Amino acid sequence: MVALFAADAVGGHGDTCASEAAQAYGAAFDAIAADPRTQLYAAELDGRVVGTFQLAFVTSLPGRGALRALLEAVQVDAGLRSRGIGEAMVSFAMDKARAAGAATLALTSNKARLDAHRFYRRLGFANSHEGFKIGL
Template sequence: MSDLEIRPAAPEDIPAIVAMLADDSLGAQRESPDDLTPYRMAYDRLAGDPNQHLVVAARGGKVVGTLQLTVVPGLSRRGSTRSIIEGVRVHSAERGSGLGTRLIEWAVDESACQGCQLVQLTSDVTRTDAHRFYERLGFEASHVGFKKPL
């Protein structure tokens, strides 16, 4: 893993990120790699917000992983700041290599550097392998989540 670089995502990384987001049964239903326009607009919003950290893992110049870390100041928990990890993806050729662990470790370390007292994430109920992965890294299934499309 010494040849791995975790760095802020750049505009030229968008096609690789979107391809990884679309590379599973859930992502294939909700992502549109053929039209990158909405992703480029989202990237611009993320890049302009200091509480958003979209990163990629690159090996030999090739993007092989990604995640988004969002820092959220709050009043609850005695004014705690928390972070939310989202969009964790590892290129299919890299799965099982320890890259996912490295990405999550980066996010936890960065959360501490940002003054966060809590790191949280969600995972679709169908992603049972991901649930075991997060539990191995010390995360606990503690809440029931809800979504409402707008």
């Protein structure tokens, strides 16, 4: 999974497969595994991880305490895009969110990822909000 992020030039998260980063990734995997409201998924093809995403659930006060699903870290091997892997992953996430009773499924996407934006729109997602973040 980490190799998918490390190969992504657009993400800009500083991901790497270097051995000195293994402890940080191990701690992240452990924290995700310990959180009952978060799941990490991998898509495999011929025994190789070719895609990944994270699905988290948050109860929100607006909407009368609505359950909201957050789709994070969607990544497909660059050489295997446009083969239905991403669509299968997002459809799976949508089904999981519906089954959990989530009112919405939200995601963010880097503004430079124009192909991803077209992909999400094709799947029915809408640009409904402007996103902001700050490094801490």
